Amino acid sequence: MQAFEYIAARTVPEAVALLDEKGEKARILAGGTDLIVQVREARRDVDWMIDIKAIPEVNVLAYDAEAGLTLGAAVPCYQIYAEADICDAYPGIIDATKIIGGTAIQGRAGVGGNLCNASPAADCIPPLIVLNATCVIAGPNGERDIPVEAFCTSPGQTALEKGEMLVALKIPAPQNNSSSFYLRFIPRNEMDIAVVGAGASVTLDDAKQTIVSARIALAAVAPTPLFAEEASALLAGRELSDEAIDAAAQAAQAIARPISDMRGTAEQRTHLVGVLTRRALNGAIQRVLDA
Amino acid sequence: MAIKSHVQTTINGETVEFLCESRQSLLEVLRDELHLTGAKEGCNNGNCGACSVILDGRLVNSCLVLGVETEGKSVETIEGLAAPDKLHPIQDAFLENAALQCGICTPGFIMSTKALLDSNPNPTEHEIRYWLAGNLCRCTGYDKIVRAVQDAAKASA
Numbered sequence: 488m489q490a491f492e493y494i495a496a497r498t499v500p501e502a503v504a505l506l507d508e509k510g511e512k513a514r515i516l517a518g519g520t521d522l523i524v525q526v527r528e529a530r531r532d533v534d535w536m537i538d539i540k541a542i543p544e545v546n547v548l549a550y551d552a553e554a555g556l557t558l559g560a561a562v563p564c565y566q567i568y569a570e571a572d573i574c575d576a577y578p579g580i581i582d583a584t585k586i587i588g589g590t591a592i593q594g595r596a597g598v599g600g601n602l603c604n605a606s607p608a609a610d611c612i613p614p615l616i617v618l619n620a621t622c623v624i625a626g627p628n629g630e631r632d633i634p635v636e637a638f639c640t641s642p643g644q645t646a647l648e649k650g651e652m653l654v655a656l657k658i659p660a661p662q663n664n665s666s667s668f669y670l671r672f673i674p675r676n677e678m679d680i681a682v683v684g685a686g687a688s689v690t691l692d693d694a695k696q697t698i699v700s701a702r703i704a705l706a707a708v709a710p711t712p713l714f715a716e717e718a719s720a721l722l723a724g725r726e727l728s729d730e731a732i733d734a735a736a737q738a739a740q741a742i743a744r745p746i747s748d749m750r751g752t753a754e755q756r757t758h759l760v761g762v763l764t765r766r767a768l769n770g771a772i773q774r775v776l777d778a
Numbered sequence: 779m780a781i782k783s784h785v786q787t788t789i790n791g792e793t794v795e796f797l798c799e800s801r802q803s804l805l806e807v808l809r810d811e812l813h814l815t816g817a818k819e820g821c822n823n824g825n826c827g828a829c830s831v832i833l834d835g836r837l838v839n840s841c842l843v844l845g846v847e848t849e850g851k852s853v854e855t856i857e858g859l860a861a862p863d864k865l866h867p868i869q870d871a872f873l874e875n876a877a878l879q880c881g882i883c884t885p886g887f888i889m890s891t892k893a894l895l896d897s898n899p900n901p902t903e904h905e906i907r908y909w910l911a912g913n914l915c916r917c918t919g920y921d922k923i924v925r926a927v928q929d930a931a932k933a934s935a
Binding site for chain 1: 780781783799800801803822823824825827830833836837838839841842843844846847849890893894908909910911912913
């Protein structure tokens with residue numbers, strides 16, 4: 488592995504100042520499960536690794552039924568799914584954190600790092616999109632928030648500007664009669680990268696017969712994870728029915744722009760978008776009905 | 779000559795000090811600096827689990843941890859598992875079930891099993907298989923390993 492300098496930052500301003508000073512050859516180290524491999528395999532040229540795990544703000548994991556969830560950028564997956572109230576409130580996130588790598592990866596890797604790595608196939612990003620997550624970003628000019636669907640700009644690239652870092656994700660409290668679901672297609676049972684991933688969230692009316700609102704997001708079918716905005720809007724106000732779900736699945740297929748690669752062909756991926764969107768929606772709906 | 783950092787950590791219950799470059803992984807520090815060669819390098823990218831160790835109570839791939847990150851932390855490796863004169867019940871169970879052939883993956887499987895049984899003393903077969911999904915074995919076909927874990931759980935009950 489190339490030589491680099493390791494710096495354990497103690498505060499957000501310290502990390503931001505280092506990022507700003509060192510420029511693009513500085514990278515934030517959180518769980519390291521992507522970054523260390525990328526540097527070792529010479530896929531990323533890094534002269535400074537800035538470890539943020541000693542900074543209090545990036546380790547926050549706080550859920551409140553009114554304020555929602557604050558998820559620090561360095562919180563590892565295992566801490567998230569260990570919290571019963573978070574599992575109940577945001578099952579779509581939990582679906583993703585439980586399938587990223589295996590046990591040892593989940594001991595280090597977190598949702599924030601999965602987002603900042605900006606893989607089109609990142610499992611955590613579709614559930615963040617469907618749960619209306621906001622990215623809290625700190626930089627030389629202070630703090631700013633952006634919606635998570637605007638964070639990834641191309642494979643491996645994000646909206647973070649020079650000197651900026653992700654501090655936390657904020658997810659609104661779940662509404663009544665709502666739930667979320669994420670699933671992916673892989674040819675194995677575990678330890679694999681999504682051929683296609685689909686997340687959905689739904690809010691039903693009190694009678695649990697009509698969809699008040701829904702959000703659908705897709706992974707591995709475009710250069711970035713996608714918010715399927717039109718497909719989501721089609722469901723608002725619709726009674727629960729296979730026809731409504733099918734229409735949304737078809738609209739989701741229409742925005743997929745997949746490539747063919749070692750994991751699957753474009754044709755297979757487009758087909759999978761339909762299948763997985765239906766399953767994600769039905770999964771989220773079933774969770775509301777079961778609650 | 780690259781700059782080396784001084785790191786103090788606890789390994790298998792003993793305070794250990796070492797010098798390492800930032801780019802050295804915990805796996806490289808364990809093997810090359812401290813001569814604890816139980817943890818193995820397989821893929822060196824987090825897929826195979828041959829380098830599994832327990833860091834502050836959590837199973838990790840030591841190839842994906844920097845040595846400098848372990849300052850003030852506690853590391854458990856296969857070398858610290860058994861008492862000097864006696865195998866650990868997990869090791870006994872792996873032997874009795876012939877849950878190893880070439881042995882390269884075995885220290886990783888055993889540390890992963892220890893982390894599992896520490897957190898879940900009575901796992902189902904499903905839980906065992908998912909927990910061990912990040913440990914690869916190209917010899918046994920896994921069934922013997924699963925049976926060894928089940929036996930180890932019974933022995934520890």
